[in-house]
Amino acid sequence: MTTSEIKPGEQVKDVHFTEDSLSVDLMDGRTISVPLAWYPRLLHASPAQRQNWHVCGGGFGIHWPDIDEDLSTEGLLRGAPAPRNTMSHVA
Template identity: 55%
Template sequence: MSSPEPYPINEQPLKAWCDAARLHVELRDGRELVTPLWWYPRLLAATPEERENVELMLDGVHWPDIDEDLSVRGMLRGWKYPSAVEPPLAAE
């Protein structure tokens, strides 16, 4: 059994925040990951205050108020919760 590959320091999150529709994570190497909130049903259902209470980890982001953890690696690979449902497009 091989051990997991070490986590690249350039993918360490430096800052994380949510706007009304997206999660933003700024990485050490200058990239900004942006994923839709609907990918993460718990985060989508959280209050703005719960979303603002965020803790950065070596390999991801943690929201203690809703017990949610997301890895940078998962965001980079486009992983979303299996139960996540894309909202219908608004009529123009």
């Protein structure tokens, strides 16, 4: 069985955006960059809404109150896009 252990260096330091990506700087010096299209709420949010974020979850999460979006460093490190509610499960 494989378990993912959260490490203190994986805490959020900063969040920034380009036109098509979300980047999260971690305390250990790494930067996670993912396509903004993976997170439709962030993709369709205004620049002001994207900039209004808070660190949560003991430092391992990011919350955008204006759009009710939450991401974790664990999910970002796994490369997990937002669930697609409109897509059926494909085996």
